[in-house]
Amino acid sequence: MSKFMNLARKFNCFYFNGKCDLQHCRPFLVCGKQVGVMQARVVEAACRHPDVFQMDSSGMISMHPSLTTYEERSARINHVLSQWKEERLFVTLKGWRNECYEVRTGFADPPLLKMDRSAACLFGVRQYGVEINGYTRHPQLGMSLWLQRRALSKPTWPGKWDNMVAGGLSVGHSVLDTALKEAEEEASIPAHLLANLRSAGSVSFYFESERGLFPNTEFVYDLELPADFVPHNSDGEVDIFELVPVNQVMERIFTPEYKTTSCPTTLDFLIRHGFINSDNEPRLPELVELLHIPLHYLYSQSSSQSPISSN
Template sequence: MCRPAGHHHANPRNTSALRALASSSKLVAAQLFIVSLIVHLAKLSANFVFLFILCFAGDLQRCRPFLVAGKQVGVMQPRVLEAALRHPDVFLLDASSGSVWMHPSLVTYEERSARINAVLSQWREEGSFVTLKGWRDECYEVRTGFADPPLLKMERSATCLFGIRQYGVEINGYTRHPQLGICLWLQRRSFSKPTWPGKWDNMVAGGLSVGHSVLDTALKEADEEASIPPHLLLNLKSAGSVSFYFESERGLFPNTELVYDLELPPDFVPRNADGEVDSFELVPVDQVMERLLTPDYKTTSCPTTLDFLIRHGHLNPDNEPNLPELVELLHIPLHYLYNNHGGADGGPAGPSS
């Protein structure tokens, strides 16, 4: 992964120096230098997981498990806990375990969704949290596991306040250019987007919102963001997933991205249709590795791009001796951590008071 947004280069060599190296005759040496930096930055991003682990280790000063119906669905930091406990009809603190529960009297999907939305709407009006300035009127469903029935739905911009697992779809659009070789289409996000404005991103990406399947989301976003016609989408291939844990001023992001690869003809040029993309650029893979190291690349899209470079052999054991470590960092076991920790006694009656 790459650095959190706003950080400067981890290495004093600047981007222009990297470009000079990449364009020199010592291309192999330049690639080794670049991928070594990628591993270094991936290690930095792995620190985000430590907060999560500390929570399960009982460090309640850092965060607390958030449970719905006795199952952990998130992680709550102190600033959110303080605000949540002002709503005792919605949130309860379990004195015995230190975990936070959604009130056990809220037993249906509809009840939970309505009550949490009322709280979030109040926080939005009060300006309590910066993330709610990007209110989307789009909901994510909260589940104990990806295939489990949803327990409630929550405004998308608010899920990071509770460390709710988020799911999205990303499409690597690539082509075999006759002169440049394998190239990836990258999008520059609209400068008016509430998150990551103007950053470079994968060709197509979108969150998995209420009412849409994974494939539905992929097809919808491919049409809206890049105007990819249906006959080209027949080449869409599922390529697994990446998962990571990211922290910013907005909150906590335990993200899983369902990944697709899409080989496109060399003469295809994507066009945006929904106003969320500023421009597209076709980038040779060696330049993609360089671009990942700049602060202009969306941090949470780096794992998908790195995963593509690994699966297609552009990052391999010959040019990156730490490849196994890098692969592990792209697949943080979020589902295991949530599903095997944070379960609580107390049954349907809820936490002790």
Template sequence: MSSTEVKLSRLLILAQKFNNFYLSGFQKCDIRPFVVEGQQVGLIKSDVLKHLEKYPEVFCIRACEQTKQGLVELNPAFRDYNERTEQLEKVLRNLRSENLFPALQGWRDEYFEVKADCKALLKMERAATPLFGVRKYGVDINGYVRHPTLGLCIWLQQRSNTKETWPGKWDNMVGGGLSVGFGIKETAIKEASEEASIPCDLVKNLVSAGCVSFYFESRQGLFPNTEYVFDLELPLDFVPQNADGEVQAFELLTAKDCVERVFTSDFKTTSAPVVIDFLIRHGHITADDVVDFTQIVELLHVPLQSLYTYKARFQQSKKQPQLLPGGSKNCNCAILQKISVENGHKKAN
């Protein structure tokens, strides 16, 4: 096996690693859609479910006749955003005090908005989202330099040793979760200032460059993550400086060294997709060099939308499928119906 082939396999193995739940999690465990106001917003594993069963006034756990798939529904009697948020938070604080889940030890009083079809349904403590498999959105900035002799170079940050998650690991230059009340580019600009002290005259060059999606599972729970990626070309003489204590170092690496760093256990697994996507978009990982290229690109864009459209499944099952679904709700029902039938089939056996 040539050295190129070795590298290729490593890239695919890495892409499989940050998609460990997408690739085999669905088969391993009994998972149920988490439904709020008739729309799926998450997935719940049985190890979490057994503790939610103690709160029947908050969670309705029931079978679904049409799909034969069990589901967990937030009590539909809750009237609005605020009541849903409060009722859920009461449970979360209980679970936290019982020390049941490692994820809840990272409680940080920061809220993520839980949405379906762009409608905000409730907000949830950020640390709790992996327990409910709620889709999480973040932003990442690829800070790079076109070096006259070294070529494309990339700035990485080393996370502070005191961070709740992935302490001390290498990471993208700037990254952060989307919190309630902030836009996407707005979050990128805010994080660029806090994490790397990027001044306004440089941050104005930020280029939106798409998004990556993957489905990772850790001891904390489920991470169906979508990261909006931005590229930022920086002048040769600029050095990022941390301003919020969340970063302990920055380092400028050549594209080649950056690939090597991403493979090490010192790199935050869930930040690897952003780096790989950047190197692909800028011609440093190419289809001629990497035999698994199309598979890797596929694993940078896994169909999370398809896995989170419980409502669509219902609608679809009531009518003849059409060649061109008219709206976003019908999107990707093909795959979804397979999931529902699979679960039904397993139960029947």
């Protein structure tokens, strides 16, 4: 097994751990359609709120069908989460964000409810973000990537190396808007350079940590920068930026100092630009498949009941 393949199994640890079945976790449905996956410890806590969650005979957990609107569902789940937070039931809720996340059956579908971002991993809700590979063809260093070291104050992955710009999609922002906003806040990229921002696809992977489940999709952008441009942080979320030649990036991603869940976007860049290829990775197609696992196809359960109104 190559180093790259090992890394791909690490950020896809939930996809590979063989626990993605009904014995270990339950599909979580809203309005008759699957939106997430719940581990046993979360199922146990949820079953103490039968007015909010109900389990059907096949073992699937649904939000109670009496909760018929976006507002009702959001308010009731927020109430439950606040209680869990108070009870210190789940470590992830210590990092309460006061920033909400929309829950949908598919990315382009209408939102069914919102919940605090810190709770999404308890329900195995797919999370979407944007990441920008900032790169330059440097006259001395050759092709190089701008990496950021995350601030020590960040609630997740403090002090770890990360792609130049990264941010979660939250309520009310489009994908491109989020990319532009984060590029300005995190790296102070001026508008005339952002004109070169190019959409380059997405990566999908399924990570698990002590906090919970992370079925993540990142919208990937490439931004070529002039060799003399230096990003600087405006919002306090970045410690430092460093311009790292590609051959060093290909070593740093394997260190514990690199944020595991940022590796898919970095690997995707290295593959798309030819630095990882069939010569240095004999299992290239398998590696590429592991950067795009079928998250949207995995969440395919629906209840036998007719779906409830999703307004």
